[in-house]
Amino acid sequence: MQAIVAEKALQAQALAAPFRHVKKRTHIEIAPCETFRNGALLTWCSGHLFEIAPPHEMNPLLKKWQLETLPMIPESFKYKVIPSKASRFKAVKEILRNPDVTEIIAAGDPAREGELIVQLVVRMSGVKKPMKRLWVSSLTPKAVEQAFSNLLDIEQTKPLYHEAMARSYADWLIGMNASRVYTLLIQSKGVERSVYSVGRVQTPTLALVVKREREILQFVSKPFYEVIARFNMDGATYEGKYTMESGTHFEKKEEAMAIQEQCLGKTAVVQKVKTENKSVPPPALHSLSTLQALANKRFKFSPKKTLELTQSLYEKSFVTYPRTDSNHVTADEAAAFPDILMKLSALAPYKTLAAQTTRNIMSDKRYVNEKLVSDHYAIIPTEKVPSLQSLSGDEQKIYDIIARSLIAAHYDPAVFAHSSIQTNIESHVFMMNGKQLLFQGWRPVLFESEKEDVLLPSVIEGQQGAAEDVKVTKGQTMPPKRYTEGELITAMKNVGQSLDDKELVQVLKSVSGLGEESTRSNIIERLKQLQYMEVEQHRVAPTQKAFILMDAVENTLLASPELTGRWEQRLKEIGKGEAPANVFIDQSKRLAEKMVQDAINHSASWQFESYAKQRTEEKSLGFCPKCGGSVVDKGTFYGCGSYMINKCSFRLSKKMLGKTISAANVKKLLEGGKTNFIKGFKGKRSFDAYIVWKEKKEGTIQFEFQNKKST
Structure with missing residues (x-):
């Protein structure tokens, strides 16, 4: 019997769909059939089930952040199960260890992270059984059946596993060491007491945002x-x-x-x-980045939201694999276009458009070019066409972009x-x-x-x-505009085009700029979570914290796209089996050592007096009711100044139901638990109320009406 390990639950359901099966609580049982002579047990992960252990779990002496303990270079890396996913790992492990299972089919997403997720789970289960690899970019029944009939030997895709492992180790070495050394050194200068997270992709991405902001600030209108x-x-x-x-x-x-x-x-x-x-x-077919940029421009969707919606459509078998950097398809995929267009014509919005296409694009290399297809082809609708009413409103918007892109390609210029x-x-x-x-x-x-x-x-x-x-x-004359999130995605992808170093331009072009199609939206979200930037009126604005970090890493590899460009180039070589992973990891260890020493050496020249002065002049509005820290004005909201130290979640928006909440009212709330009586809140109808702080349920902000109980 074979065990199939998918990456997610919806993906598992799509993989089981072509076969007679029974859904159990923790897995799916596929009945014996031509494809699975003895049947199969299909289980799934829930994304990554494991993470590299933090430094102090590898060495208790590293719990306290000190310059003397840097760089942190583990002899070997340890993995730990993510606590919230322990039960899922237990379910997968039971299937893998089942004595009736004689072969394992890795069925994660067709990319390096999908390879890592499944192979790592198998490794951590302690199971050593023969493995095959399912490689499929479309989850329609027809595509799934065909892929199961053409399984790859695991050795063919194992280089992707080594690539993903090397990337995670190297990112840990650079991120953990650089974040600690810059945090300790910056804090020693008397500026904002915060954690200054550093990463090989997130930091040069932040550099793009800060550079644009400085251009705006320095711009003199004439x-x-x-x-x-x-x-x-x-x-x-x-x-x-x-x-x-x-x-x-x-x-x-x-x-x-x-x-x-x-x-x-x-x-x-x-x-x-x-x-x-x-x-x-007609425009090219969509890669993930072009889809994210268009959805942000048209619907103000964040790149993360667009990826989540497209992933959902993929797991429902309605579109092909979303994490692609290609705008082209191969001839095999293009051969299915007439059938897809015919099925799209059954949907009301495309009835006339899809039925009246004017040309065949099989020979048009703007769309059909195998040489320009990397691991995955462009995002296109599959032959499984949805009932649009079955999709959420936002899913319909993304599906509409993808469907119209394919239809438009079949029209004349x-x-x-x-x-x-x-x-x-x-x-x-x-x-x-x-x-x-x-x-x-x-x-x-x-x-x-x-x-x-x-x-x-x-x-x-x-x-x-x-x-x-x-x-x-x-x-x-007008200053340049801040990036929208969609424009930032495009800037990350095209980051090398304006550089003078021709060799580096080619390197960045070969690896498609900063980050990958699948990770750019996560990088932007993380920069927001770390309070390095905020979205104001749909445009990205860096915070003071971002300027402080950029001043510190200025003229280092961490602020340049060069590090991540050359890094990704070497990782791709590992993924193709052209370079050894262990050499790359050793180089990353030496780089981590150098970055720590360089930061210490350069810190003597850092000039942060203006930031330190701003910090001393920053007025506390009162004590945080959750942790006792200082509540300060954060720009678009009032929040706890200790967030980056203890993750305190106290936050009060400056605008509530159409009313601006003044600093004076926040002071009253923090001192006595209640603001002044505020008139003109706009709900279903206008109303007047106090804002009060309630200690119950870990503390909440509520309204209180005159002579009435709070709500």
């Missing part, structure tokens, strides 16, 4: 001036903008006014009329007419540009409404007319 002329050519009127080789902006108003004076009342001549038709092909008119007043050049959609092609699939065309008047070269009006307009 006025500029432009000259706009209104022309009349035998009744055809239009405007043109004065254009030089350097652009259209004058820094000095006097220069613009001089052009205005030279042109007023003069004869204008149509110097050149140009029209060029340009075809725009859109065609635009780009036109321009160059009008001269003596030697002064004025330009007007227009754009007109001539052929919609794929655009109705992705865009509900079109922007209005910018149409130019019908004039001919050499035609003369009058400059009826010439005016000077004033504008203001």
Whole structure:
């Protein structure tokens, strides 16, 4: 009998679906069939069941954070079961140790983390039985049956296990040592007493955010001036903008006014009329990062939420594997597109669109190119089409993006007419540009409404007319904008494009920038949890804590994409069986030692006086009712200043039901357990109330009405 170990419960159900089976409490029993002659027992993990033990569990002397104990370099790494998942591990272990089980099929996600999750569980169970690997990127019954008929030998994917293990060991070495040394050294400078977590991907990602914020803070807005002329050519009127080789902006108003004076009342001549038709092909199919960026732009979904929704659709067999960095598919996948489109046409939103596609894309290398498919192909709908009513509203939105992407790829390019008119007043050049959609092609699939065309008047070269009006307009240069979370995902992926080091550019391009498709959203979430950045009006803003860390790690590998780029390059070599994992781990140990020493050496030059002064001037609003620490203004909320030390969860939003809660009211709440009477809360209807602190149930914030009990 075979034991199948899946990564998650929903995945296990999808793997059992093609076969006659019975669902038990902790596993699924598959009846004997052609695929499983003696039947099979199918169990599942719940993501990672194990984690590397913290330093003090490997060595009790490391419990206290001290520079003298750094670097921490374990002779061997120990794993511990995650406490909340102990019962799941017990259930998996019972299946693996079942004497009737003679072979194990690893059926985690088709990626290095899926390899690690299952193989580590088998190892920690103490079981040594022959193993096979199920590799499947789509969980439809047809794909699952085919994959079980073509199992891989475990040795073929074992390099991925070594890659994942090497990454986890190396991340532990760098993260644990760098976090401790920078925390201790920064705290010794008298700034905010907080834990300064450092990581090879999260820290250069934070550097992108801080760099953008510094560009905004240092930006000096300057006025500029432009000259706009209104022309009349035998009744055809239009405007043109004065254009030089350097652009259209004058820094000095006097220069613009001089052009205005030279042109007023003069004869204008149509110097050149140009029209060029340009075809725009449908957008590429989606990788995870492009899907996350679009969902963030369109629906304000965080990258984490988009991944969770897509993962849910994948586990329900409606879309293919989501953690992919590819925008292409192979010919085998493309062969199924006509069938998928036919099934999509049965759904109301796509009935007409999917049924009226205009071309076959089998030979179009923008979409079908095996050379550009890495471990996984682009995210596409499967032949298992859902009833849209069975999906949550947010799942429908993500499915709609994926479905329309595939449909649009099967339409002809859109065609635009780009036109321009160059009008001269003596030697002064004025330009007007227009754009007109001539052929919609794929655009109705992705865009509900079109922007209005910018149409130019019908004039001919050499035609003369009058400059009826010439005016000077004033504008203001604008600073760059903060990243949205979707834009940050894109910036992480494209981080190497602006570097001068050509070799490093190629390295980062080969590993797709900072992090992986599957981890970028987790990195962003972790930076928020660590209070390095906040999301304000859908854009990412770094905190003072982020500036402090960036000042400390400035000009080190930790702040640069170089470390993670070269790291990922070597990990990919390990995953392909081209490099040994043990050499990489030894190099990581030496790097951890160097980083600790470099931080100690550089700390003498750190200048944190301004941050230390801000800290001493930071006013406490009162004592935290949960832990006794100081409650301070955190920007968008009031919170316990001891959060990073003891994880105290006291938090009060500055805005509650449409009302701003003042610092004075927070002081009263902390001193006496009740604010002043506040008018104008907006619930189902407006109401007035006190905000009170209740000690019961570990402390809660509640409303209290005049002459009434609290709610």
